[in-house]
Amino acid sequence: RRKQWAEAADHLRQAIDRQIERLPEGALELVQIASLIGLEFSAAAVGAAAGLAANDAEAACHAIARQYPLLCENGTEEWPDGTVASRFSFAHALYREALHERLPAGRRVALHRRIGERLALAYGRRTGEIAAQLAMHFDRGRDPARAIACFRLAGEAASRRKAPHEAASHYARALELLQALPADRARDELEVALRLASCAPLLAIHGLGSDALQACASAARAWARDERCTDGGLGI
Numbered sequence: 001r002r003k004q005w006a007e008a009a010d011h012l013r014q015a016i017d018r019q020i021e022r023l024p025e026g027a028l029e030l031v032q033i034a035s036l037i038g039l040e041f042s043a044a045a046v047g048a049a050a051g052l053a054a055n056d057a058e059a060a061c062h063a064i065a066r067q068y069p070l071l072c073e074n075g076t077e078e079w080p081d082g083t084v085a086s087r088f089s090f091a092h093a094l095y096r097e098a099l100h101e102r103l104p105a106g107r108r109v110a111l112h113r114r115i116g117e118r119l120a121l122a123y124g125r126r127t128g129e130i131a132a133q134l135a136m137h138f139d140r141g142r143d144p145a146r147a148i149a150c151f152r153l154a155g156e157a158a159s160r161r162k163a164p165h166e167a168a169s170h171y172a173r174a175l176e177l178l179q180a181l182p183a184d185r186a187r188d189e190l191e192v193a194l195r196l197a198s199c200a201p202l203l204a205i206h207g208l209g210s211d212a213l214q215a216c217a218s219a220a221r222a223w224a225r226d227e228r229c230t231d232g233g234l235g236i
Contacts, residue, residue, distance in 0.1 A: 042085050
């Protein structure tokens with residue numbers, strides 16, 4: 001039975017690859033960019049990464065959805081800056097996976113950063129609403145400073161929703177990315193702030209006495225001893 005499942009999966013993937021290879025070059029580029037955003041995406045985000053006007057990207061995505069089985073139309077979306085564009089979704093996760101794998105690594109980095117920058121601009125002071133999405137794009141776009149800021153916002157939002165596992169994950173990734181920043185006082189202060197913020201979700205997950213919580217408590221004590229230490233922070 002395992003062999004049958006493997007053969008069926010292989011045949012399906014081959015069929016998907018053949019469908020992708022039939023796409024014109026311009027259409028292929030757009031759906032590859034879309035694969036970086038998620039199973040669902042806004043045509044405006046795709047256009048921003050591709051260097052197209054939102055209306056042109058929207059028209060192209062509608063044409064792809066009509067002519068090929070990859071995309072489905074999925075309503076509209078309005079961003080805080082007034083941008084309105086259609087949303088689409090991949091007909092199957094395997095389409096997105098296959099398209100994503102075809103993008104060279106360096107191209108992915110540049111596109112993720114471009115998408116993150118456009119979304120941050122569109123949301124302005126409301127970036128907290130999509131902080132986790134922005135964090136993903138800036139993280140994969142190799143922009144650690146902005147990724148840390150967004151992971152911090154996402155952790156705060158998850159804590160408010162009483163989602164400790166999600167909050168702890170966001171803070172942990174922010175702490176990992178801190179190693180990419182210059183070793184200076186600002187980084188130390190930001191590390192203390194992130195560790196302090198991690199205390200509540202770690203307490204909810206592990207309870208008192210865990211190693212992770214003790215590390216946060218130690219950071220809090222060090223912060224309390226240094227009256228000059230602030231809560232740090234990085235702008236998006």
